[in-house]
Amino acid sequence: MDQEYNKGMKERISSIKKLPPCFKLSEEELSFLHKPPPGALPFAVTPYYLSLCSKDDPDDPLRRQCIPTTRESKFKEYELEDPLGDKRYLACTRLVHRYRDRALLLVTDHCAMYCRHCFRRSSAGKGRLSSRELNLAVTYCKEHNEIKEIILSGGDPLTLEDDRLTDIIRAFRTIREELVIRIHSRIPVVLPQRITSGLVSSLGGLHPLWLVTQFNHPREITPESSEALARLAASGIILLNQTVLLKGINDSFETLELLFRSLVRLGVKPYYLFQGDLARGTSHFRTSILEGLRLYRKLSNLSGLLRPMYAVDLPGGGGKVVLDSGAAEGSLAGWLKLKSQEGKIYRYPVEESQ
Numbered sequence: 357m358d359q360e361y362n363k364g365m366k367e368r369i370s371s372i373k374k375l376p377p378c379f380k381l382s383e384e385e386l387s388f389l390h391k392p393p394p395g396a397l398p399f400a401v402t403p404y405y406l407s408l409c410s411k412d413d414p415d416d417p418l419r420r421q422c423i424p425t426t427r428e429s430k431f432k433e434y435e436l437e438d439p440l441g442d443k444r445y446l447a448c449t450r451l452v453h454r455y456r457d458r459a460l461l462l463v464t465d466h467c468a469m470y471c472r473h474c475f476r477r478s479s480a481g482k483g484r485l486s487s488r489e490l491n492l493a494v495t496y497c498k499e500h501n502e503i504k505e506i507i508l509s510g511g512d513p514l515t516l517e518d519d520r521l522t523d524i525i526r527a528f529r530t531i532r533e534e535l536v537i538r539i540h541s542r543i544p545v546v547l548p549q550r551i552t553s554g555l556v557s558s559l560g561g562l563h564p565l566w567l568v569t570q571f572n573h574p575r576e577i578t579p580e581s582s583e584a585l586a587r588l589a590a591s592g593i594i595l596l597n598q599t600v601l602l603k604g605i606n607d608s609f610e611t612l613e614l615l616f617r618s619l620v621r622l623g624v625k626p627y628y629l630f631q632g633d634l635a636r637g638t639s640h641f642r643t644s645i646l647e648g649l650r651l652y653r654k655l656s657n658l659s660g661l662l663r664p665m666y667a668v669d670l671p672g673g674g675g676k677v678v679l680d681s682g683a684a685e686g687s688l689a690g691w692l693k694l695k696s697q698e699g700k701i702y703r704y705p706v707e708e709s710q
C-alpha cells in the first residue's frame with residue numbers, strides 16, 4: 357500500500373501526549389483527554405485533519421468533530437445505545453438487512469478519525485470482518501435475491517487494505533454479477549492521501565460502484581480532498597455525500613449552501629442531510645428537529661442538484677424517513693410524531709429549548 361497512507365495511519369494522534377503543544381485545550385477537552393470516560397468512543401485524528409482545525413478555538417467547527425469533550429458523558433434519558441435499532445435486523449453477524457432491496461455490511465470497526473458525533477459508536481470494538489463472516493454474508497445474499505445492493509460500512513471500509521477490500525467486493529460480485537455495491541467512507545474527508553492511484557485502479561475495475569462520503573463543513577473541502585474526489589470520479593466511481601446536521605457546526609443556510617455548491621462543483625451529489633440520531637452523549641451536536649425543518653424549507657429553493665433529502669433514522673428501529681413539511685403527524689408534550697415507511701408512528705424529541 358502507498359507510503360503516504362501508511363504514514364497517515366501510523367501518525368494518527370490518539371492521546372493527549374501526541375497533540376502538538378501549540379494546541380490550546382479547553383477545560384472540557386482536557387478533562388476528557390486526561391481520563392477518557394469508560395466506554396467512550398476512542399480518540400483518534402489524522403495529522404491532516406488536525407491541521408485544518410483552529411489551535412485556539414474549541415468551538416471551531418472542524419475541531420469539534422475530532423477533539424472530544426466531557427459533554428460526551430452527558431446522556432439524555434431518551435438516548436440509546438443502538439439508536440438505529442440495527443440489532444433486531446441482523447441477518448447474520450455484521451449484516452444488517454433492514455430494507456428489502458439492500459443490506460448493510462459492517463466490514464470493520466476502525467476509522468481513520470473518530471468523529472465525535474458518530475452514531476455508530478457502539479459498533480466500535482468488534483474488529484474486522486473475518487473470512488467466515490464474509491462467507492456467511494455472501495451466502496445470505498445469494499439466498500436472498502431481493503437484495504439488489506450491498507452497502508459496505510463500519511467503521512470505515514477504506515481503512516482496510518486494497519486487497520482485502522477488493523476481495524470483499526469480488527466475493528459478492530461472484531455470486532451476483534448485477535449487484536450494486538456502495539461504500540460508505542469518511543476517508544476522502546479525513547485522510548484523502550488514502551485515495552491512492554493503487555486503490556483507485558483496483559476499485560475502478562469493479563463497477564457499478566458508488567461511494568458515499570461525509571463532508572460536513574465547507575472548510576473540509578481542500579486541495580487534498582478535492583484531488584481525492586477527482587481521482588475517484590476519474591475512475592468512474594459515482595460520488596454522493598451525506599452531511600450530518602450538527603449544532604453550531606453547519607446548521608446555517610449559508611454554510612450548507614456553500615458546502616453543497618462546492619460538492620456539486622466537484623462532481624459529488626448531496627444525498628442526505630441527516631438529523632442527528634439519538635446516540636448516547638451526542639445531544640450537544642443535535643440541532644432541534646424543528647430548527648432543522650425550518651432550515652430545510654429555506655434549502656428547498658436551491659437547485660435540485662444541490663439539495664439532499666433531509667432525513668432521520670427513527671429511534672428504535674423505525675428506519676429512515678425523509679422529513680419535509682408533511683412528515684410530522686403532530687407533536688405532543690415535547691415529542692414530534694413521525695410516520696415510518698411502514699406507517700407506524702414513532703416519537704422523536706423536539707429539544708427546542710437547548
Ligand SMILES: *Cc1c(COP(=O)(O)O)cnc(C)c1O
Pocket residue numbers: 440442452453454455458459460507676
Ligand atoms: C441507511 C441504511 C441503508 C441505506 O439506506 P439508503 O436510503 O438507501 O441510503 C441501508 N441499510 C441500513 C441498515 C441503513 O441504516
Ligand code: SF4
Pocket residue numbers: 466467468469470471473474475476477510511512541542
Ligand atoms: S468515520 Fe463514520 S463510523 Fe467512523 S467515527 Fe466517523 S461517522 Fe463514525
